[in-house]
């Protein structure tokens with residue numbers, strides 16, 4: 611099974627986001643592997659452990675997106691490729707999906723592409739299905755379990771997690787899946803993995819290397835970005851001599867406020 615995992619570098623979720631004049635800033639927050647993509651990497655590793663093959667992690671982004679790729683390598687991916695070019699700046703998901711699909715085409719022999727459910731910063735959740743559309747491969751989204759995988763017969767069956775329950779879906783390979791956090795528990799990188807990743811050479815593919823002569827302007831524009839309105843909150847400490855007394859007062863207060 612040859613697997614490509616698409617990973618994005620995102621700010622740490624603990625970062626305090628500010629928006630000023632439509633410009634978003636995460637301050638000095640560290641950038642990390644998009645948390646949803648850790649599940650994608652973990653699932654690729656588990657499939658490789660069961661069926662063999664190679665895992666390639668790819669990321670489209672600036673030079674520092676290499677850090678996300680290094681984390682994927684430290685977890686156990688075999689190789690990583692950074693896709694970067696100044697002409698990619700400001701791309702929307704239509705453009706990003708075109709570039710990622712061209713990269714997957716260039717890798718050749720891919721059986722399965724795995725995405726996280728969404729990125730924690732832009733959070734559109736559409737990149738995986740758009741890449742599938744561009745490749746002409748089936749898109750299996752919100753996957754909470756891979757129920758069966760037959761590399762010889764080239765088929766996959768998955769459980770999709772929906773609000774109403776789970777749905778069993780099957781398709782031929784190659785296919786594109788996006789995974790939710792219920793699928794697994796991502797492993798911590800091993801010491802050896804971290805050492806290997808720190809020494810790894812990560813090749814860089816540009817627009818020219820992908821044969822993308824023309825990068826279209828984004829169709830989806832972001833004319834403005836607003837921070838959510840400030841919410842005023844009051845804190846009231848409920849006190850009492852015993853836990854029973856505190857609980858009784860808390861219940862009274864919640865009833866007064868019509869919460870219960």
Ligand SMILES: Cc1cc2nc3c(=O)[nH]c(=O)nc-3n(C[C@H](O)[C@H](O)[C@H](O)COP(=O)(O)OP(=O)(O)OC[C@H]3O[C@@H](n4cnc5c(N)ncnc54)[C@H](O)[C@@H]3O)c2cc1C
Nearest residue numbers: 616617670701702703726728729732733734735736737830
């Ligand atoms: C400076 C800047 C300007 C932007 N301007 C616009 C704009 O004008 N209009 C607009 O629509 N968007 C804009 N974007 C957003 C950008 O297009 C999205 O970040 C990108 O399309 C991916 O979408 P997403 O982050 O919502 O990913 P999602 O679709 O939420 O991510 C799903 C999964 O796709 C994969 N993935 C996502 N991004 C990448 C990546 N780069 N490399 C590899 N895998 C990836 C990961 O597995 C991820 O879990 C801008 C972003 C930046 C940084």
